[in-house]
Amino acid sequence: xxxxxxxxxxxxxxxxxxxxxxxxxxxxxxxxxxxxxxxxxxxxxxxxxxxxxxxxxxxxxxxxxxxxxxxxxxxxxxxxxxxxxxxxxxxxxxxxxxxxxxxxxxxxxxxxxxxxxxxxxxxxxxxxxxxxxxxxxxxxxxxxxxxxxxxxxxxxxxxxxxxxxxxxxxxxxxxxxxxxxxxxxxxxxxxxxxxxxxxxxxxxxxxxxxxxxxxxxxxxxxxxxxxxxxxxxxxxxxxxxxxxxxxxxxxxxxxxxx
Amino acid sequence: xxxxxxxxxxxxxxxxxxxxxxxxxxxxxxxxxxxxxxxxxxxxxxxxxxxxxxxxxxxxxxxxxxxxxxxxxxxxxxxxxxxxxxxxxxxxxxxxxxxxxxxxxxxxxxxxxxxxxxxxxxxxxxxxxxxxxxxxxxxxxxxxxxxxxxxxxxxxxxxxxxxxxxxxxxxxxxxxxxxxxxxxxxxxxxxxxxxxxxxxxxxxxxxxxxxxxxxxxxxxxxxxxxxxxxxxxxxxxxxxxxxxxxxxxxxxxxxxxxxxxxxxxxxxxxxxxxxxxxxxxxxxxxxxxxxxxxxxxxxxxxxxxxxxxxxxxxxxxxxxxxxxxxxxxxxxxxxxxxxx
Numbered sequence: 001x002x003x004x005x006x007x008x009x010x011x012x013x014x015x016x017x018x019x020x021x022x023x024x025x026x027x028x029x030x031x032x033x034x035x036x037x038x039x040x041x042x043x044x045x046x047x048x049x050x051x052x053x054x055x056x057x058x059x060x061x062x063x064x065x066x067x068x069x070x071x072x073x074x075x076x077x078x079x080x081x082x083x084x085x086x087x088x089x090x091x092x093x094x095x096x097x098x099x100x101x102x103x104x105x106x107x108x109x110x111x112x113x114x115x116x117x118x119x120x121x122x123x124x125x126x127x128x129x130x131x132x133x134x135x136x137x138x139x140x141x142x143x144x145x146x147x148x149x150x151x152x153x154x155x156x157x158x159x160x161x162x163x164x165x166x167x168x169x170x171x172x173x174x175x176x177x178x179x180x181x182x183x184x185x186x187x188x189x190x191x192x193x194x195x196x197x198x199x200x201x202x203x204x205x206x207x208x209x210x211x212x213x214x215x216x217x218x219x220x221x222x223x224x225x226x227x228x229x230x231x232x233x234x235x236x237x238x239x240x241x242x243x244x245x246x247x248x249x250x251x252x253x254x255x256x257x258x
Numbered sequence: 259x260x261x262x263x264x265x266x267x268x269x270x271x272x273x274x275x276x277x278x279x280x281x282x283x284x285x286x287x288x289x290x291x292x293x294x295x296x297x298x299x300x301x302x303x304x305x306x307x308x309x310x311x312x313x314x315x316x317x318x319x320x321x322x323x324x325x326x327x328x329x330x331x332x333x334x335x336x337x338x339x340x341x342x343x344x345x346x347x348x349x350x351x352x353x354x355x356x357x358x359x360x361x362x363x364x365x366x367x368x369x370x371x372x373x374x375x376x377x378x379x380x381x382x383x384x385x386x387x388x389x390x391x392x393x394x395x396x397x398x399x400x401x402x403x404x405x406x407x408x409x410x411x412x413x414x415x416x417x418x419x420x421x422x423x424x425x426x427x428x429x430x431x432x433x434x435x436x437x438x439x440x441x442x443x444x445x446x447x448x449x450x451x452x453x454x455x456x457x458x459x460x461x462x463x464x465x466x467x468x469x470x471x472x473x474x475x476x477x478x479x480x481x482x483x484x485x486x487x488x489x490x491x492x493x494x495x496x497x498x499x500x501x502x503x504x505x506x507x508x509x510x511x512x513x514x515x516x517x518x519x520x521x522x523x524x525x526x527x528x529x530x531x532x533x534x535x536x537x538x539x540x541x542x543x544x545x546x547x548x549x550x551x552x553x554x555x556x557x558x559x560x561x562x563x564x565x566x567x568x569x570x571x572x573x574x575x576x577x578x579x580x581x582x583x584x585x586x587x588x589x590x591x592x593x594x595x596x597x598x
Contacts, residue, residue: 048493073495080489086347087485087540097486100479101495109479109543135539155494 001026001191002047002159007055009039009046016042018215019055024159029185029192031206031223033199035236039215040195044161047193048078059159070101077157081164082144088135091128091147095119098154122153126180142173149180160184162194166201174198178205199240203227211235261544264537268551272329275555279325279562280317284569292317324452326460327519328561328575329554331452332526334467334516336553337474337546339527340534341509344485344542345502346412353513353527356419356506360426361395362388362517367430367444371437382462384447385518392514395422400506410499411488415506449574450521452561459519470512471550477505478542485540523576526553526560529587536590556583 002024009017016039024030032040046053049064049072057064059075099115123129126146136147145165152160160181166174182205185192196202202209202223209226211219213235219226226232233239280292295317297303305314338353346355354360365387376383399422400415407414434441474481480501483491492498513527530553531545538544557575560582564575 045489050489050492069492069497070495073493078489078493080493083487083490085486086349087344088535089482089485089540093482093539093541097479097483097494100483103479105476108475 001060002193003056003058004047005056005058007043007046007053007057009042009051009053011042016215017046017053020215020217021055022210022217022220024191024193026158026191027185027189028208029182029194029206030208030210031202032193032195032210032212033197033202034212034218038212040212041163043212044078044163044193044195048072048076048161050078073101073155073157075157076159076161077152077155078161079148079152079163079165081167082141082148085137085144088137090133090135091123091139091150092119092132094136094147095123095150095154098122098151101155118156119150119154122150125153126150142169142176145169145173145177149177153184157190159191159193162192162196164195164197166196166198174201181205199227199244261538261541261548265544265548265551268548268555272551272555272558275558276322276325276329279328279558280321282562282566283316283321284566285316287313287317296322319456323457323460324455325558325561326457327455327463328452328557330460330463330467331516331520331523332530332557333550333554334463334470334512335523335527335557336530336549337467337471338509338512338516339553340531340542340545340549341474341481341505342527343531344481345505345509346416347485347487348412348416349532350528351416352524353509353516354423354522354524355416356399356510357395357422357426358392358510358513359517359522360423360430362392362514363444363448363522364395364426364430364433365389365391366447366518366521367433367440370443370447371433371440385459389514389518392517393510395426396506396510396514398422400503404499404503409488410502447521450523450576451572452520452575453565453572455519463515463519466515467512467550470508471546473508474505474546475543477501478546481505481542482540521576523557523579525576525579525583526557529583530556533587533590 004023005021007017007020008015020043032043034040042051045051047057047064049067049069053065059067059072064072064076096111096115096119099111099118103109103112103115120129123132126149128143128146128150136144139147162181165177169177178201181192184190194206206223208221209223210217211226211232218235219229219231228241232241277289277292280296281287281289291309291313294303294306294309295314298305298314299318335353339351342351342353342355343349366384368391369384369387374383379386399418402422403415403418404410406418434444480491480496483494483496484498484502488498530549534545534548534552538548557579560578561575563582564573564578567573
């Protein structure tokens, strides 16, 4: 589905990504991890066609730099971190924007019956149909993230790119978001490529992990293997597995004492 | 309440504001007489004997010709303000952010000083020179912004617009300084006025506003997406750089035309989009036409106040839009916010 070969990205003279190569199959959930500034978000943006790159990024055999924006967006959706909302769109209007690339432009932009059906379905999926007329400026971080997830689903992509989607969300919403994505991936046979800081979530949902360090792939493989590899400790400068194990033991023992 | 209802209410409000403009002035004309003149002029109805011929001239040739231009200028500035605020994701952006008013003022000042008149254009030489230099300034500002920042970000555009505004204003100041005998004339033009404008001006501006509004409505979805940020818009399939060029060019053409015909009138372009969004939400398919109607009506009413409050002396309409608009804006914006 997605194939990267020797992909490099630079900001001015600074090379942020260096010769990245990997591929992604349909139906896969893959997680990118790595310390701050290692190029995770840059990699996602390059795949989303938002940054120029050298090398090759092919989506279903087509070089993404050669695709028109609308054609690329039909295949790949990019869900970035929540930014400040200035304007009071309703939940429904926001999700309907996901149908933009499927719409036919007549004299004026119009919403088709099919678009209405799809938006209703995705809003019911994320349990926001009852509140569809609420302005997005009045929503909590968790609700807002669900709105953007619904908009991403409404776009009907084959691959969803996620840039730290669980930031600012409490545990319940983090799990809910990931479960919804997992369900979408399995039901539709589509792929998810996400950047995560939380290794617990990566461990629970990702089938494969790509570990980035200073713009290069330090390690790539099945989740369990990557999380147990010493490279992880080297890259993060902390014995991650030991730390997670220690936290869990502490929590279990405190619960036993109580 | 549905937005279609709100739009209809605004249409009625606009018609009432035009009727008010026909009735009020140094000579007060009754609503009945004003309506009779309108029916006579628009539908060819016979004029009742009770309506003096002078009233026909006052209502149709003086007041409505002026009010129609005020309405079109207000509409053009308001929809241009909507575009600039949404494209730049900046609630303080206005139609003038890219330097169109400074450019137009410089062009107008050069015509005022040289007294040059093109043979075919006659009285339209000044507004067209203003339009040309206004658009040239905007074009240069956008071209420089897109050259220095490949991403063509909103902040770069705002900063470039500010630099061009300041630069062109400095040139204008120098021009005015070396021609003190023309300074008052330049200043009066800059203050903005609809005095002595006949129907010809409205007939020229009308198609520009209608075509501009139509083209913007066609891009209303793209405008919606740009308000979520360029990255998100691009990821949803919008060719952001091309679309921003198109949107800002249309906005500049609308502002440039408005400024060319009426001078620099501020505030309406800033407040109209905010007031309309408070009631209708943010979707541009509604915000654009409603802002046009609101901005147009507000300008008409401000002009009525400008020419009646100290009659026969006429006040600068730009000062009235700010004096009336400021408190109204604060009331609408913050009272609704408290409820929400």
